[in-house]
Structure formats: structure tokens, C-alpha cells
Amino acid sequence: VQDRLGLLKQNTHNTVNSLLDETALALAKKVDAKIESGEEIGLLEGIPFGIKDVYMVQGTYTTASSDLLKKYKSAYTATAIQKLLDAGAIPLVKENCDSFGHGSSSENTIFGAVKNAVNPSLVGGGSSGGSAVNVAKGFTVFSIGGDTGGSIRQPAGYNNVFGFKPTYGRISRFGLMAYASSTDCVGPIAKSTEDIRIVLNAMSGKDVKDQTTYQSSSISKESVLNTDAIKTVGYFKNFINNDAISAEIKADFLASIEKIKAKGIEVKELDFFESDTLVSTYYTLAMAETASNLSRLDGTNYGNRIEGDNLKDTYSITRSENFSEESKRRIVGGNQVLSQGFSDEIYLKGLNLRDQIAANFEKDFKEVDIILSPVTPNLPPKIGDSLKDPLAMYLSDAYTVGFSLGQLPTLTIPKGTATGLQISAAKNNDELVLQFANFLN
Numbered sequence: 281v282q283d284r285l286g287l288l289k290q291n292t293h294n295t296v297n298s299l300l301d302e303t304a305l306a307l308a309k310k311v312d313a314k315i316e317s318g319e320e321i322g323l324l325e326g327i328p329f330g331i332k333d334v335y336m337v338q339g340t341y342t343t344a345s346s347d348l349l350k351k352y353k354s355a356y357t358a359t360a361i362q363k364l365l366d367a368g369a370i371p372l373v374k375e376n377c378d379s380f381g382h383g384s385s386s387e388n389t390i391f392g393a394v395k396n397a398v399n400p401s402l403v404g405g406g407s408s409g410g411s412a413v414n415v416a417k418g419f420t421v422f423s424i425g426g427d428t429g430g431s432i433r434q435p436a437g438y439n440n441v442f443g444f445k446p447t448y449g450r451i452s453r454f455g456l457m458a459y460a461s462s463t464d465c466v467g468p469i470a471k472s473t474e475d476i477r478i479v480l481n482a483m484s485g486k487d488v489k490d491q492t493t494y495q496s497s498s499i500s501k502e503s504v505l506n507t508d509a510i511k512t513v514g515y516f517k518n519f520i521n522n523d524a525i526s527a528e529i530k531a532d533f534l535a536s537i538e539k540i541k542a543k544g545i546e547v548k549e550l551d552f553f554e555s556d557t558l559v560s561t562y563y564t565l566a567m568a569e570t571a572s573n574l575s576r577l578d579g580t581n582y583g584n585r586i587e588g589d590n591l592k593d594t595y596s597i598t599r600s601e602n603f604s605e606e607s608k609r610r611i612v613g614g615n616q617v618l619s620q621g622f623s624d625e626i627y628l629k630g631l632n633l634r635d636q637i638a639a640n641f642e643k644d645f646k647e648v649d650i651i652l653s654p655v656t657p658n659l660p661p662k663i664g665d666s667l668k669d670p671l672a673m674y675l676s677d678a679y680t681v682g683f684s685l686g687q688l689p690t691l692t693i694p695k696g697t698a699t700g701l702q703i704s705a706a707k708n709n710d711e712l713v714l715q716f717a718n719f720l721n
């Protein structure tokens with residue numbers, strides 16, 4: 281714990297929003313004493329971890345990397361984090377990310393752009409960039425990210441580590457700052473599927489404070505694939521055959537497909553929605569939901585209030601001055617698609633497309649057991665580049681957002697120089713996804 285805190289203190293990759301050093305050292309002492317007295321300790325006891333700065337942890341700064349909440353301290357602790365604390369894991373750091381989860385590069389933050397673990401001139405990925413980089417650099421053993429449209433899987437891929445978005449509802453969202461509630465998921469980033477399994481088991485379960493949660497069975501330790509359970513693997517051919525995908529990512533993906541065929545598994549090409557449709561459906565719904573969720577941040581109950589001449593001015597100045605350009609773009613866009621005259625035309629159409637996308641997955645999972653995909657069409661950009669072109673940044677989410685809209689369990693496994701391979705299965709088949717990852721390695 282001490283060594284890792286020392287490394288985090290240097291903040292070489294802008295991954296740190298605040299250090300929890302006093303708490304961490306006190307907790308570590310307790311575990312030491314327990315070990316010295318010969319008491320047995322649990323699997324997670326004494327294991328240092330990081331927390332994306334969008335989770336409530338009582339008494340800690342919880343900024344969402346924003347000016348609006350830069351002085352805000354949590355009044356309570358998120359269920360998922362509480363479960364890890366109860367299991368004895370030691371929180372070291374609140375981690376840098378795109379403000380309110382809005383972004384794909386971890387540059388939309390008041391704490392400075394997160395630097396990629398492999399090549400620091402590139403972005404760390406987003407929005408859980410600080411979390412992925414901390415794991416990749418060994419500053420934390422695991423980190424808890426948040427994934428609404430790819431924010432765990434994409435930075436995991438950019439930094440060569442594992443990142444898992446479980447089935448929606450497997451882990452409670454209580455105490456995770458809401459971005460788009462219909463796809464927000466809590467999940468771990470770690471260096472192995474074994475670590476992912478342990479952390480996942482500790483955090484999962486029904487929670488009365490989040491009515492979308494369900495009771496899942498825990499993932500077994502052996503997690504070895506019964507190859508009889510896997511007959512067919514599918515992939516979306518339009519994700520691979522298009523002009524936007526980088527040659528390196530395409531070659532790497534096709535090599536994985538050959539490897540799977542060589543293991544005697546049938547591989548099927550599937551039809552799917554075009555990237556433009558996936559990205560516009562996701563962003564329509566995500567912007568609508570975030571406009572609604574963030575309306576509470578007006579400086580009255582929380583946040584950096586800036587007084588105006590009257591209440592309306594106070595709201596307006598507080599929000600105009602404290603939200604980032606990217607967050608404001610989404611709030612304005614979201615309010616537009618929800619407003620009279622537009623909602624039928626745009627928002628309802630988005631909901632309808634989401635249902636069609638989910639139905640498409642259901643149909644596919646009658647034919648295949650696993651769907652594979654690259655994590656992104658592009659390699660990580662240089663720091664500074666994505667800020668110039670928000671639309672290009674949205675399009676870089678083309679391969680992650682569909683699985684979010686389908687609420688499916690989806691894992692990124694690292695892939696050398698490319699940006700990782702995504703493994704997905706039908707709802708609730710989280711264990712199968714992890715088993716398949718072990719089988720591939």
C-alpha cells in the first residue's frame with residue numbers, strides 16, 4: 281500500500297484526482313496486525329484498489345472531474361464500493377476520468393489529460409482512463425470503472441488490460457453518479473480474468489437501493505470452458521469490412537478468428553446495424569438521460585454555486601461556468617431531443633431503435649454462443665486530437681455502444697498492439713464470457 285501510494289503521489293500520468301492515503305495506511309496497518317497474529321485473511325483483504333471519481337465514498341472528494349463538484353464530498357458510500365470495503369480491500373485513490381463520464385479519451389477533465397500507460401503521448405482512453413492506466417502501470421491492483429457506452433472496455437483496450445462490463449443490473453448502481461441510467465454499469469479493470477472474477481463476485485447482488493439489480497449466482501473459481509457449451513462464435517461483418525477500421529486492428533481481429541477456427545469452433549458472420557445508427561441511437565439516449573440526470577446540479581444542494589441577481593441567474597451562471605464544453609453540448613442536445621416537437625421525431629425513434637438492437641442480439645444469440653468484436657475501429661489518438669472533433673470521438677465508440685444498448689456482459693481482453701478484443705454473450709452469461717477469455721489465452 282505504501283509503495284503504491286508513493287507512486288500515485290508522483291501522478292506521472294494524471295490519473296489521480298485525490299489520494300485516500302490516511303485511510304489506506306490505517307486499513308493496511310489493521311491487515312498487517314491480523315496477519316501477524318496468525319489470523320486468516322480473505323481473498324480481497326489488504327488488496328489496494330482505485331475508484332473512478334464518480335463513485336460516492338463517504339467523506340472523500342467526489343468531483344466527477346468537474347469544476348461543478350470540485351469541492352464536493354460524498355455523504356455516503358456506493359453499494360459496490362461498500363462491498364469491497366467490507367471484503368477488506370484498501371481504496372488508494374479517486375481516479376481521473378472524463379467529466380461525468382462524458383468522453384472517450386479522459387481529456388474532458390479539470391485535472392489534466394490522462395496519459396496512456398503504453399505511450400504517454402497518446403490518450404489514456406475514456407471515460408475510465410485514470411482507472412485503466414493505474415492498473416496497467418501497477419499503481420493499483422484493480423480499479424473500479426463505470427461503463428455507460430464503453431468507458432471500461434475502451435480504456436482497458438487502449439492500455440492493454442482486462443475490463444469488464446457485466447450484465448446490466450448485476451451490480452448495484454447506487455452511489456454511482458448517474459450518466460445514462462439505462463446503460464450505466466459498474467465494473468472492474470484488472471490484469472487477469474481471475475482478478476476480474478474475484479472483484480465481480482464481491483460486488484454483485486441484489487440491492488434494494490437499485491431496483492434494476494438482480495441476484496446472480498457467483499462465478500466459479502474453475503471457470504474453465506466446457507467446449508460442449510460453445511458451438512458457434514459470431515462476429516459482425518460490417519464491423520470488419522469498412523473503410524474506418526485501422527488495418528492493424530482488422531488484421532489482429534482476423535488472426536483471433538483464425539485461432540478460434542483452429543480450435544474446432546464454427547465461426548459465423550452476422551449482419552448488424554451500421555456504426556452511424558449505433559452511435560446516433562446511443563448518443564440520442566445518453567444525451568437525453570444525462571440532461572435529465574444532471575438537472576439536479578444547479579448549485580442549490582450540491583456544487584460550486586455562483587450567485588446571480590436572482591434564482592434563475594444563479595442556476596444559469598452556476599451551470600454555464602462549471603460544466604465543461606462537452607457536458608454542455610450533451611445537456612443542450614439531450615434537452616433538445618426531449619423537447620416538444622423533437623421528442624417524437626428523435627427520442628422515441630431512439631428508444632425504438634434500441635429495442636430493435638436488443639431484439640437483433642436476442643436473435644443472434646439463438647444462433648451463436650459468443651459474439652466477438654474489436655473494441656474500437658481506431659488506435660488511441662494523440663493527446664489533443666479528439667478535442668478538435670467531437671463527432672469523430674463519438675464515432676470511435678462504434679463497437680462498444682451496441683453491447684451497452686443490449687445490456688450484455690462484455691469483456692475486453694488485451695491484444696498486444698491493437699486495442700483489444702471484446703467478448704460478449706447473452707444477458708446473464710457473464711461466466712461464459714470469462715470462461716471463453718480463459719479458453720482463448
Ligand code: GLN
Pocket residue numbers: 380381382383384406407426427428429430431432459566677
Ligand atoms: N464514450 C462514451 C460517451 O462519451 C461512453 C462513456 C461512458 O461509458 N461513460 O458517452
